[in-house]
Amino acid sequence: MGKQGIQTHIEEKMTKALVVYTTRTNETKNIAELIAEGIRFTGAEATVANVTGIKKEVDLEGYDAYVFGSATYHGQMMQGMKTMLFLAEKANLEGKVGGSFGAFGWSGEAPSRIFDTMTNIFKMDMVGGPLRLKSASLGGGIQMCQDYGKEIGKKLNAS
Numbered sequence: 001m002g003k004q005g006i007q008t009h010i011e012e013k014m015t016k017a018l019v020v021y022t023t024r025t026n027e028t029k030n031i032a033e034l035i036a037e038g039i040r041f042t043g044a045e046a047t048v049a050n051v052t053g054i055k056k057e058v059d060l061e062g063y064d065a066y067v068f069g070s071a072t073y074h075g076q077m078m079q080g081m082k083t084m085l086f087l088a089e090k091a092n093l094e095g096k097v098g099g100s101f102g103a104f105g106w107s108g109e110a111p112s113r114i115f116d117t118m119t120n121i122f123k124m125d126m127v128g129g130p131l132r133l134k135s136a137s138l139g140g141g142i143q144m145c146q147d148y149g150k151e152i153g154k155k156l157n158a159s
């Protein structure tokens with residue numbers, strides 16, 4: 001491929017987002033799927049993965065944006081997300097677009113904890129704040145999830 005060919009290839013490359021969730025009763029999974037829809041509305045690609053599918057650093061490579069989510073249990077994010085964040089620490093996500101989310105019942109600490117780690121440790125280019133929802137199916141939840149995805153997509157298009 002000549003120089004011209006390579007250039008064209010780069011220009012046509014779609015931006016990609018990885019949405020990783022951990023859940024016990026699927027509320028956080030539903031949020032993840034809707035965030036991915038919102039990202040796709042903006043023209044970017046979005047892959048949704050359960051945290052159980054992220055086993056090695058290489059599973060986190062090759063994306064322009066990362067959105068991590070966990071439900072809150074006993075005031076904390078779920079263990080799978082904690083483990084994955086240690087993996088992500090090694091994956092050099094600095095400067096990549098980021099967001100976090102999660103379903104909760106009353107206190108909802110997990111999305112903020114994930115958000116803070118992505119901001120302070122990974123030094124990512126974060127959207128305005130975490131998305132916390134009791135359920136995607138309650139009062140405007142679908143719209144809120146899709147809008148969060150659109151926010152990620154807009155940041156990707158701007159960067």
Ligand SMILES: Cc1cc2nc3c(=O)[nH]c(=O)nc-3n(C[C@H](O)[C@H](O)[C@H](O)COP(=O)(O)O)c2cc1C
Binds near residue numbers: 022023070072103104
């Ligand atoms: C044993 C137990 C502990 C929980 N602890 C919390 C908690 O500390 N704070 C909170 O906001 N919600 C708490 N919840 C509520 C869950 O976060 C809520 O049901 C959420 O929708 C579950 O999401 P998931 O379907 O993605 O697992 C708890 C639920 C259970 C069953």
